[in-house]
Amino acid sequence: MTTEASPAHSAARALDASRLTSSPGVSSIGGAVQWFGLAAAMTAGALLFWVFDALPFMDLPAHAGLIAMRHRFDTSPFEQHYFVYAPHLGPYSLFRWLGEMFDRVMGPVGAVRALATLPVIATPLALLLARRRLHGEASAGFGYVGLILSFGLMTVFGFASYLLGEACLLVTLTLWLELLVAVDDGSPRARALEIAAALATPLLFVAHGHAFVLFLVLAGVACLAAGERARRLVRLRALVPAIALAAWVAWDERASLAPSGAVAVSEGKMAPLFESVLDKLSLLLTPTLMTRSGIDAAVGVATWILLIAGLVATARNLGTETKNETKSDAGPRHVRALLACMAAVIVLFLALPHAVGWFGFVDGRLVPLVLLLGLMAVRIRSLGPSLRFAYAYVAPTFAVAVLLVNYVASHRFQDEARGWREVLAQIPPRSRVLNLPIDPNSDFFTGHPFVHYDKLLLTLHPAVVSDVWFHQGTALYPRPENPALRLPPEYSSSDLHFTAWSDYRLEDWDYVLVRTRPSTDQLPLPVPPSLTLVDRRGGFWLFQETAPRGADPTSVRSP
Numbered sequence: 001m002t003t004e005a006s007p008a009h010s011a012a013r014a015l016d017a018s019r020l021t022s023s024p025g026v027s028s029i030g031g032a033v034q035w036f037g038l039a040a041a042m043t044a045g046a047l048l049f050w051v052f053d054a055l056p057f058m059d060l061p062a063h064a065g066l067i068a069m070r071h072r073f074d075t076s077p078f079e080q081h082y083f084v085y086a087p088h089l090g091p092y093s094l095f096r097w098l099g100e101m102f103d104r105v106m107g108p109v110g111a112v113r114a115l116a117t118l119p120v121i122a123t124p125l126a127l128l129l130a131r132r133r134l135h136g137e138a139s140a141g142f143g144y145v146g147l148i149l150s151f152g153l154m155t156v157f158g159f160a161s162y163l164l165g166e167a168c169l170l171v172t173l174t175l176w177l178e179l180l181v182a183v184d185d186g187s188p189r190a191r192a193l194e195i196a197a198a199l200a201t202p203l204l205f206v207a208h209g210h211a212f213v214l215f216l217v218l219a220g221v222a223c224l225a226a227g228e229r230a231r232r233l234v235r236l237r238a239l240v241p242a243i244a245l246a247a248w249v250a251w252d253e254r255a256s257l258a259p260s261g262a263v264a265v266s267e268g269k270m271a272p273l274f275e276s277v278l279d280k281l282s283l284l285l286t287p288t289l290m291t292r293s294g295i296d297a298a299v300g301v302a303t304w305i306l307l308i309a310g311l312v313a314t315a316r317n318l319g320t321e322t323k324n325e326t327k328s329d330a331g332p333r334h335v336r337a338l339l340a341c342m343a344a345v346i347v348l349f350l351a352l353p354h355a356v357g358w359f360g361f362v363d364g365r366l367v368p369l370v371l372l373l374g375l376m377a378v379r380i381r382s383l384g385p386s387l388r389f390a391y392a393y394v395a396p397t398f399a400v401a402v403l404l405v406n407y408v409a410s411h412r413f414q415d416e417a418r419g420w421r422e423v424l425a426q427i428p429p430r431s432r433v434l435n436l437p438i439d440p441n442s443d444f445f446t447g448h449p450f451v452h453y454d455k456l457l458l459t460l461h462p463a464v465v466s467d468v469w470f471h472q473g474t475a476l477y478p479r480p481e482n483p484a485l486r487l488p489p490e491y492s493s494s495d496l497h498f499t500a501w502s503d504y505r506l507e508d509w510d511y512v513l514v515r516t517r518p519s520t521d522q523l524p525l526p527v528p529p530s531l532t533l534v535d536r537r538g539g540f541w542l543f544q545e546t547a548p549r550g551a552d553p554t555s556v557r558s559p
Contacts, residue, residue: 028370034140034392038124038147045120045147048403049113051061053412054417056442057450058494059158060112065455065465066474067099068108078430078462082482086259087475088221090249091209095161096475097300106256108459112160119163120150123372126170130376133174136335137380141391144399145375148303149368151296151402154361156447161473162365169215172197172204176219177337181330184227184233194238201242203505205249210365212246214386217348218341218373225340226333248552253472260479263485264334265470272353280350280363287368288402291409299398306395307371309387310378315339328356331379338377345370357469409444416442416518419537426535426542427511432483434509438524439516439539450515450539451494466509483508501528506545514541 003538021255055061073085087096102111124146132138154163181195205212219239223232288300318332349366356362380388427433435454442449456466470477478485488503512531514523518539531543
């Protein structure tokens with residue numbers, strides 16, 4: 001009795017699996033419930049950014065404040081005195097444009113909620129689109145895994161721009177892989193696909209520069225991994241417009257230059273930071289890590305196991321499928337290209353530093369991409385019954401668990417954040433505020449959720465806060481009068497080394513905002529006599545500098 005199926009039997013089994021899992025319209029009741037459940041889960045994931053008042057997502061309050069400042073900049077002489085606003089086309093242009101459009105409809109805080117919502121919707125849809133286009137398979141289970149990967153450490157960091165760029169990368173890579181197979185087969189579709197790629201890649205560049213650079217690497221790897229390599233490499237010409245645009249922007253954004261009237265602040269700050277091997281390996285848990293509960297970390301481990309099992313099963317059947325491959329089933333070539341792309345990203349993850357100057361989490365951004373590329377490569381028709389069941393029914397359970405954990409943590413976070421609105425409301429317009437988040441952490445969320453709560457002041461009225469990002473992404477740069485230029489060199493609100501009040505020129509500031517744990521009764525160091533406590537609510541302490549000596553005559557505060 002033989003245990004190896006005949007080619008005819010294998011083909012029949014593959015066709016049967018395709019009928020069960022790849023039909024765009026799933027006829028079974030169970031399949032319909034899965035798709036309805038996915039839509040409901042994605043809706044619940046999106047609402048997480050809307051139903052709670054206090055945001056635990058680190059950079060989102062900063063983006064809200066900067067969106068508000070940019071929106072009113074032309075009519076704000078006070079902010080014009082301290083900043084130069086110099087927007088132009090570049091890697092963050094899409095994010096800034098979307099922020100401005102949303103701001104006009106729902107205000108700056110609503111804008112960042114909408115921006116954070118986009119990746120939660122775009123990532124599962126991009127993954128489902130990729131699998132449908134590359135393998136002809138439509139399975140709601142992979143959408144659930146994509147939703148799980150929409151809630152990770154980068155989500156709690158507030159990296160909405162990169163997460164949206166990552167979803168755009170998946171779509172662009174899918175288009176590129178389709179182009180390469182069309183080139184292999186001499187299909188007349190190749191010309192149209194090449195034009196589409198030439199148009200899509202500049203859009204990816206303005207979505208996020210890091211995602212664009214990663215795509216260039218993956219595009220080259222995919223050319224060499226399978227198919228007619230020489231003919232594939234010729235199609236790299238489709239990327240020339242985007243590369244030319246990126247080169248022009250890079251030249252225009254040389255670190256030695258600053259807009260007219262601004263001070264250049266980039267010199268000497270682009271040194272790479274490498275972490276230990278243990279710290280790097282710990283990043284493998286970050287694609288699902290948002291809370292300190294441990295549940296989402298366990299889901300991350302299970303997701304890795306599910307992915308690896310699916311890849312092993314797919315790789316085992318790759319040889320057989322290659323022999324039976326036809327032009328109508330380019331799946332094996334896509335799988336080989338995607339596996340090679342995964343390997344390339346893993347090498348980059350191991351080689352890249354953790355931060356380069358102000359651009360942080362460089363290597364950590366690659367870990368979710370490894371998982372997403374793997375999910376694009378897995379073929380349902382290669383999976384056995386147990387794995388097929390796991391993708392169809394275990395993945396939704398994991399997604400529900402992740403959502404519940406984040407909802408519970410968000411609810412409990414509201415008490416941690418109490419007082420921020422009342423404290424900021426006591427700072428008058430046209431004030432200069434030094435932000436000292438001594439303890440920016442949460443007991444429930446990872447990251448540093450309270451780092452940028454001072455920026456929410458900018459959503460109320462014009463002000464100067466101490467740690468605005470000065471680079472192309474924000475399009476904001478400091479004038480010589482900006483007191484942030486006189487902060488200690490080691491000052492970083494996201495990693496504050498608060499040693500002594502004497503390190504800061506308090507006379508440059510009208511107010512000092514300090515954040516501690518709500519249970520803290522006193523600050524770690526005695527407060528200087530020039531500071532008067534205005535109010536303390538929860539973990540937020542507001543001090544006023546009673547005799548500011550560095551004020552410019554144009555920056556007189558309202559009474």
